[in-house]
Amino acid sequence: MTDNTEHIISDFLLNPRKRVYRHLLLQLVVFLITINVFWDTPDALIITPARIRSWAGYFLAIDMLIYVNAYLLAPRYLLKGRLLPYLITALGLIVLAIVTIGTLQTLFDDTRFESMPANPSVAVLNIVSSTISCGLLVAGSSTLVLFKHWIVDNRRINELEAATLQSELKFLKSQINPHFLFNMLNNMYVLIRKERPEAADVVYRLEDLLRYQLNDSMQDKIRLSSDIRFMNDFLNLEKIRRDSFCFTITQEGNIDGVWLPPLLFIPFVENAVKHNTDSENTSFVHLRFRVQEHRLIFQCDNSKPVAEGDDDDKSARVGGLGLKNIKRRLELLYPNRHSLEIIDNKQSYTVKLELDI
Template sequence: MIKDIDRSIPDFLSSPKFRVHRHLLLQLTLICISSSVFADLSGEVLATRERLYCFIGFYLVLNLDVYCNLYLLAPRFLMRDRISSYILSVVGMILFAILIISVLQSSFYNLYQTDPVYNRYIVLNLVSSMISIGLLTFGSSTLLLIKYWIEYNQRVDELASSTLQSELKFLKKQINPHFLFNMLNNANVLLRKNPKEASRVLFRLKDLLRYQINDSTKEKVSLNSEIQFLSDFLNLEKVRRDNFEYLIMKEGKMEQFWLPPLLFIPFVENAVKHNPDTENKSFVYLSFEVTDDRLIFRCQNSKPAIAPERAEVGGLGLKNIKRRLELLFPGNHSLEIQEDEKTYTVNLHLIL
């Protein structure tokens, strides 16, 4: 409810579809202010023809003042940071408006009153009119500044959102070709060693590519789908390497968790890429733990006796992975990497 109200106020002040409504509200305000001319010194309401003429004149002067400020003075001076010129122009306009009002009121009251009390009432009315016009003018300028500020922030948000989506698509495109290259290379190796296994690999590769092409274009996928994708990837690696094993552990309600696609494959791909020992036993262990709105992902892999240079993660570089996490989960993630003589471990905590 509060969020709807918060959105409706900026929309009303800035959206073109509420332009007529804004002007109607302004006219209603001016009518209410101008109606003060019908009040007599004693507090009684006098709806005479003379006061009606004064009401019309006062109403037209207020309109001239407000719209001249909104469409002439404020855009020309205030919005261009020419504050001194703006203040002088507004003061001059207010004095001109008071001059017109004083002529109207003098003519109006002289029609039927010559009492000094009423003369003082005219002076009081002029002072009141000056304050009202000043507040109305600067109030309209304040609303105009708020409108410009809202529109500016909306443009900034749209630009940031557009830039964010473009950057995420760019990062995702960086992942896809590299991943596909690795898959085809694995299948090529198996074609020479074991054609039957290669057939199984290609069949599984079809499922992987379907996920890459279809599901990876979605904004979010289920955690179970992502885990199945990783399982297919690791199973493909197990077919290719006799001494390779993997394990995926799950804890919590996986089906309730939805997240951006291809989030974990850079870490898993990195664990396989930098663990190429085919002679000795090697492993990749994954774990997913879901509690409420939190997800803890852990990827641990063995290290070969002679570790290759770990300059990049998944062909992207650690900086790119961190950047994607910052874009997707700003302030709602933590990434920790641990390394010892035998294992390399990635711990990723996400809050959705």
């Protein structure tokens, strides 16, 4: 029962299709707050043009108070933890609303102001009462914004945990599998039999690769340099396996100062290796990492076999995870802070990924 209620509330607050109903409900609340303008006493209903104009001004001022706070002040200051600027601007907004309400009601000849006693203490009491009332409206709208933000964050965290776990498990299954290990061990056996010095290098790189996948990839964030080292080991092992294969990794900017969630780039690199095997020509993979101000730019270019079919399932090209899963993970990790471009030509396949860091 509780879960169902929470679902109904969160759906009403977040569902774009119910935006109109949310605003209509808010307008109803504001109407109920401001309708007291038409009563001087509980049994004296006064509906005159002056009162209607006075109520309209009051209604619009309260609307301004709520909407400016909910859509401007709270997102800009409160949600970013800037409490002091928020309190100052919110207080200024409250003062503006009170002055606006008083001015409009005076201009529209509200009879209530004519009958009020000219007592300074009464005027101060009215100002304090109005300030508290407007403050409660601001606090209420801020609470609603914070509650909505909390629901969105909880959803994002839950989805991110599920997506991260799924991607890590699929990555481990697709990257380190018996067939891959068998090929590496077989290469080591051949190199040892021929007494080639590369045998020791294969053992070292394979050990480093396994250490990353079993330890580093389980962390929340790792250094970009660790990710690049893993990709270098992975591509070097692939180069030992294949005679006609070359790769480059270019780094620009402060790479060591960048921390990122693991496994962001490996699916693209795996995809580049998986789909560029060519028995007739030399295949290549070129990686580029560039850190510029607060932005990381990653590009992966790989060759494609000349005889590759045109009817490949492009949605499943990216590292066994699928392009859809990778896009979803990027949306969860970097909402509105990334761009992904994929260029699929006849002779090459290019991935361009930019992240705000």
